[in-house]
Amino acid sequence: MSDRERIVGEVKGYLLEEFLPEEDPGSLTDDTSLVSSGVLDSIALVKLVAHLEETYGVELEAHEMSADYLDTPAMIAETVEQRKEPGGGGG
Amino acid sequence: MLTLQLGVVLLLIRSYRIEQDFGLLQLLPVVFAGFVVHTWAPPRARLPLFLGVSLAAFVVILSPLQAMALVGLGLGLIAICHLPVSFGTRVGLLLLAGAGLAAIRAELVLLPWKTIPTLVLPVLGALFMFRLIVYMYDLRHEKQPATVWQRLSYFFLLPNVCFLLFPVVDYKTFRRSYYDSDATAIYRKGIHWMFRGVVHLLMYRLVYHHLVIPPHAVGDLADVVRYTTSFWLLYMRISGQFHMAIGMLCLFGFNLPETNHLYYLTSSFTDLWRRTNIYWKDFMQKVFYYPMYTRLKGLGTMVAVLLATAAIFLVTWLLHSYQWFWLRGDFPLRTIDAAFWGFIGFGVVVSVWLEMRRGKSRRLGRPAFSLARATSRSFKTLAMFATMSILWSFWSSSSVREWLDVFSRAAAGPPRQLVLLVLATLALAALGVGAQYAESAGWPKWMPRLSLARARVPAAVAALGLLVVAQPGVQGRLWGPVGAVAASFGHIGPNEADEERETLGYYEDLLDTQQEARPGYDRPEDWVTLEETDAVLKTNDLPGVELLPDYVGSFKRKTLRTNRWGLRDREYDREKPAGTYRVAVLGGSHAMGSGVENEEIFENLIEAELNRLRALAPFDSVEFLNFSMAGFSVLQSMHVLDTKAVEFQPDMVLCVIHVNEDIMVRRALRAAVGQGRDLGYQWLEDIVALSGARSGMSTTKLEQRIEPYLLEVMEGAMRAIAETSRRRGIVPVALYVPLTREDIERSATRRESILRMAGRAGLIPLSVHEAYVGHPPSALMVAEWDAHPSALAHRLIADQAVSVILGARSSLGFADMETVSIPDNADKEPNR
Numbered sequence: 001m002s003d004r005e006r007i008v009g010e011v012k013g014y015l016l017e018e019f020l021p022e023e024d025p026g027s028l029t030d031d032t033s034l035v036s037s038g039v040l041d042s043i044a045l046v047k048l049v050a051h052l053e054e055t056y057g058v059e060l061e062a063h064e065m066s067a068d069y070l071d072t073p074a075m076i077a078e079t080v081e082q083r084k085e086p087g088g089g090g091g
Numbered sequence: 092m093l094t095l096q097l098g099v100v101l102l103l104i105r106s107y108r109i110e111q112d113f114g115l116l117q118l119l120p121v122v123f124a125g126f127v128v129h130t131w132a133p134p135r136a137r138l139p140l141f142l143g144v145s146l147a148a149f150v151v152i153l154s155p156l157q158a159m160a161l162v163g164l165g166l167g168l169i170a171i172c173h174l175p176v177s178f179g180t181r182v183g184l185l186l187l188a189g190a191g192l193a194a195i196r197a198e199l200v201l202l203p204w205k206t207i208p209t210l211v212l213p214v215l216g217a218l219f220m221f222r223l224i225v226y227m228y229d230l231r232h233e234k235q236p237a238t239v240w241q242r243l244s245y246f247f248l249l250p251n252v253c254f255l256l257f258p259v260v261d262y263k264t265f266r267r268s269y270y271d272s273d274a275t276a277i278y279r280k281g282i283h284w285m286f287r288g289v290v291h292l293l294m295y296r297l298v299y300h301h302l303v304i305p306p307h308a309v310g311d312l313a314d315v316v317r318y319t320t321s322f323w324l325l326y327m328r329i330s331g332q333f334h335m336a337i338g339m340l341c342l343f344g345f346n347l348p349e350t351n352h353l354y355y356l357t358s359s360f361t362d363l364w365r366r367t368n369i370y371w372k373d374f375m376q377k378v379f380y381y382p383m384y385t386r387l388k389g390l391g392t393m394v395a396v397l398l399a400t401a402a403i404f405l406v407t408w409l410l411h412s413y414q415w416f417w418l419r420g421d422f423p424l425r426t427i428d429a430a431f432w433g434f435i436g437f438g439v440v441v442s443v444w445l446e447m448r449r450g451k452s453r454r455l456g457r458p459a460f461s462l463a464r465a466t467s468r469s470f471k472t473l474a475m476f477a478t479m480s481i482l483w484s485f486w487s488s489s490s491v492r493e494w495l496d497v498f499s500r501a502a503a504g505p506p507r508q509l510v511l512l513v514l515a516t517l518a519l520a521a522l523g524v525g526a527q528y529a530e531s532a533g534w535p536k537w538m539p540r541l542s543l544a545r546a547r548v549p550a551a552v553a554a555l556g557l558l559v560v561a562q563p564g565v566q567g568r569l570w571g572p573v574g575a576v577a578a579s580f581g582h583i584g585p586n587e588a589d590e591e592r593e594t595l596g597y598y599e600d601l602l603d604t605q606q607e608a609r610p611g612y613d614r615p616e617d618w619v620t621l622e623e624t625d626a627v628l629k630t631n632d633l634p635g636v637e638l639l640p641d642y643v644g645s646f647k648r649k650t651l652r653t654n655r656w657g658l659r660d661r662e663y664d665r666e667k668p669a670g671t672y673r674v675a676v677l678g679g680s681h682a683m684g685s686g687v688e689n690e691e692i693f694e695n696l697i698e699a700e701l702n703r704l705r706a707l708a709p710f711d712s713v714e715f716l717n718f719s720m721a722g723f724s725v726l727q728s729m730h731v732l733d734t735k736a737v738e739f740q741p742d743m744v745l746c747v748i749h750v751n752e753d754i755m756v757r758r759a760l761r762a763a764v765g766q767g768r769d770l771g772y773q774w775l776e777d778i779v780a781l782s783g784a785r786s787g788m789s790t791t792k793l794e795q796r797i798e799p800y801l802l803e804v805m806e807g808a809m810r811a812i813a814e815t816s817r818r819r820g821i822v823p824v825a826l827y828v829p830l831t832r833e834d835i836e837r838s839a840t841r842r843e844s845i846l847r848m849a850g851r852a853g854l855i856p857l858s859v860h861e862a863y864v865g866h867p868p869s870a871l872m873v874a875e876w877d878a879h880p881s882a883l884a885h886r887l888i889a890d891q892a893v894s895v896i897l898g899a900r901s902s903l904g905f906a907d908m909e910t911v912s913i914p915d916n917a918d919k920e921p922n923r
Binding site for chain 1: 228231232263361365376377380381382384385388392395396443446447450451452453454455456
């Protein structure tokens with residue numbers, strides 16, 4: 001299992017537990033849109049970012065708290081991975 | 092087919108003259124032609140073409156020179172954003188440029204081109220005041236550079252020229268959404284949203300004309316509910332304009348998201364914040380909330396979130412004043428605005444705190460129906476609607492005291508009103524539960540999630556129906572209530588409350604020093620009220636004021652000169668000369684001649700003309716003595732007649748009245764009672780005692796108490812004038828004069844009612860309401876900011892008054908006088 005897949009899996013687990021407890025786990029795919037579809041609002045996004053920063057020891061910038069970086073579990077994992085890389089920035 | 096649909100929507104806008112004051116009707120041909128050409132243009136040419144359409148719109152709505160100034164200033168600002176210097180330096184330069192423009196807007200720096208601060212800068216402000224902030228923010232993190240056409244199009248958006256309160260379009264979204272799906276679907280969405288905008292704006296008119304009531308007319312619980320809900324419902328105008336603006340942009344391929352989403356159905360403050368003016372929420376979130384959160388997160392997630400949330404409401408309050416500044420030229424920091432945003436902010440902070448603590452379950456798809464959850468949501472939605480109605484009415488009130496006074500009336504009225512309110516609430520909650528069940532069951536198919544494709548047929552039917560109803564002659568054939576609703580859709584004038592407010596401000600504020608200057612009138616600083624001049628002496632009697640004798644000064648840039656008796660007139664002896672027919676003129680600002688010279692006042696012109704014609708022979712001459720004063724109504728006129736005018740032995744009393752005489756009486760009595768002055772008439776004291784009005788009460792409360800007795804007081808004053816006159820052998824006449832902006836067809840019912848009242852009271856009613864026919868209001872007003880009659884208007888009144896007076900000579904007792912050659916219409920019976 002690659003690092004990316006591991007992060008995607010963990011992120012999905014967190015999302016299901018924290019925000020989608022009544023949801024069938026199968027309905028949340030790697031490419032499910034969360035921010036642009038309105039499932040995650042600003043409060044949820046802040047919580048998610050706090051969780052990512054704490055869990056993966058990364059720091060996200062304000063402009064990364066958007067659908068451009070965190071819309072789907074796959075994008076979230078990609079952003080985290082980029083941030084984990086030495087000198088990784090979000091653009 | 093799309094062109095036809097757009098044509099129908101534009102025709103609807105034209106038929107109902109939607110937002111014509113903003114120039115929307117002039118924009119329609121540009122939009123239509125631009126859309127047709129744009130859809131046929133090759134994709135590469137579309138953005139430049141859109142920019143061309145926007146610039147054409149600026150030229151059409153402004154003027155070529157103003158449009159050039161606008162574009163030149165705009166290009167200058169965009170150029171600063173791209174200077175080859177550091178980001179911080181560019182921001183500093185933009186701030187400097189903004190400060191320079193602000194100095195021009197505030198008219199601290201005067202330019203030779205007077206339209207720059209008042210016409211060009213508001214549009215420039217609408218285009219740049221927020222978009223520059225978003226642009227610079229995104230420029231810093233831009234991954235893929237935009238083309239010059241994308242950048243220019245972002246700033247020069249064509250709907251902005253009409254809709255200055257334009258939603259804050261996000262730069263990234265603007266770029267990302269450009270033709271991001273099927274072009275036909277985007278165009279269709281644009282047409283649909285424009286139609287939705289039309290519907291919102293027509294609904295707004297319905298509310299504005301049928302639901303809104305002035306604060307003093309609030310009498311019981313039902314009125315309080317009506318008063319408060321009407322304010323929140325008026326928000327439909329904003330959402331209507333936003334739908335129209337974004338719909339227009341969709342026609343040119345910008346597939347922008349919704350600006351407002353079912354905002355009357357929000358169930359919490361956070362829900363409200365997310366669904367009302369969504370673009371603003373996104374702007375605040377992106378530029379202020381997340382950056383603030385990231386800076387504060389060291390304090391802990393909860394603290395950082397709550398502080399950032401509270402801060403954005405502080406910023407929202409300040410930015411509303413900032414927006415006001417660019418659009419209106421001043422920077423109001425009103426306590427009532429701070430309190431409003433403070434309440435909303437507090438509500439959102441509490442909601443966020445609860446959500447952070449308890450968590451909130453979300454669903455990827457449609458949630459399963461739960462009766463408990465649906466019931467809770469229904470009641471929360473109703474509570475939120477009530478809360479917003481109350482807050483919005485608070486925000487719209489002129490003072491906290493006025494607002495509290497309105498609410499104090501909720502206890503009045505029969506108990507069945509409370510029962511009805513509870514039953515209506517329960518019925519609405521049940522309806523809400525039913526709607527949620529229908530939504531979860533996906534039944535009926537078209538209702539809960541009205542897709543664009545499914546909505547096409549009902550929307551087309553509704554559009555065509557509205558178009559038919561807009562045609563002349565159709566409304567009159569409709570069944571009563573339906574006809575009334577249809578008529579409201581087409582009604583573009585002020586409603587009763589605003590018309591009344593306009594009239595109040597239209598008169599000098601002589602009697603109530605607490606009255607604030609009305610917004611919307613850009614009066615020069617030297618254009619003061621009569622009370623603000625040194626021509627007025629305060630008294631403790633019913634009128635409360637009188638003109639100083641032998642005064643010479645300036646009033647509204649004209650000479651105000653009084654004679655030794657304190658009349659704005661030439662000198663007359665107290666003793667009436669032998670062979671003279673004397674007329675005492677009573678009235679307010681019209682008769683006093685606010686804004687014109689002494690010699691231009693209609694009573695002087697009538698006097699001169701009757702003397703020239705020797706119309707009242709065998710009398711040698713006619714004298715018109717002007718006892719009027721700005722702000723006076725029949726109530727003060729009654730007092731002036733008794734205490735002053737009778738001493739001059741008039742043969743006739745000419746009491747000048749107008750369509751809003753009742754409003755002037757209300758003001759006069761409110762001020763006299765409020766200031767505890769001596770009313771001087773027992774019958775008036777008795778009515779006031781009966782009404783419960785007394786000094787120390789707020790303006791609204793005083794008016795509420797007086798309102799039921801208003802017409803009784805007005806007729807009483809007229810009767811007193813008639814009785815005093817008859818006792819002394821004076822002919823009592825009421826002369827109705829039109830207001831310069833009066834629509835005499837619309838005011839016919841009110842006018843006839845006032846003249847009938849004058850007749851009942853014993854005055855001889857005459858009217859010159861047609862004096863201004865054929866003349867535009869702009870020529871009749873003394874200034875664009877002051878609707879008092881100009882010299883021309885006085886001349887027109889005088890001409891018609893001479894005809895009417897001589898035409899009514901039998902009623903006035905001149906029948907046995909010599910016949911003279913008189914102007915047209917003079918042989919008519921009294922023009923009532």
